[in-house]
Amino acid sequence: MDCLFCSIVKGEIPSNKVYEDETVLAFRDIAPEAPCHVLVVPKTHIGSVDGITAENSAVVAHIFECIPKIAKLGGAGNGYRVITNCGPDACQSVPHLHFHVIGGTQLPAHCFPEND
Numbered sequence: 001m002d003c004l005f006c007s008i009v010k011g012e013i014p015s016n017k018v019y020e021d022e023t024v025l026a027f028r029d030i031a032p033e034a035p036c037h038v039l040v041v042p043k044t045h046i047g048s049v050d051g052i053t054a055e056n057s058a059v060v061a062h063i064f065e066c067i068p069k070i071a072k073l074g075g076a077g078n079g080y081r082v083i084t085n086c087g088p089d090a091c092q093s094v095p096h097l098h099f100h101v102i103g104g105t106q107l108p109a110h111c112f113p114e115n116d
């Protein structure tokens, strides 16, 4: 199966790596929306939040254990936001589960700034 983030995990496509261990890879987003914009992905393929099961959820727990360290390494000094888009209505563009870690600046209070 052709998957962009699987190719990044395998090193076939280069990435700006922030953190890596045996189950998780974190790398900088190609189109950053903040000074810190890191994507955290499981090395095994899970399509999205919809693909999380009792069998694979340990890797998701591990991702969340790693996120505070990744946020610090990525430059989110004073707080950050963790976002995952799931499915077309949420504009998920890469069908491999990933968590955006966004920070390094003051973020708007709401997802929809017009509600601020």
Ligand code: DGP
Binding pocket: 004, 013, 015, 016, 027, 028, 029, 030, 031, 039, 084, 085, 091, 092, 093, 094, 095
């Ligand atoms: P989403 O829209 O939630 O599926 O986020 C996908 C993100 O992936 C988007 O912010 C841009 C990023 N992205 C797409 N292609 C690449 C790539 O080749 N390298 C890197 N580092 N990021 C990518």
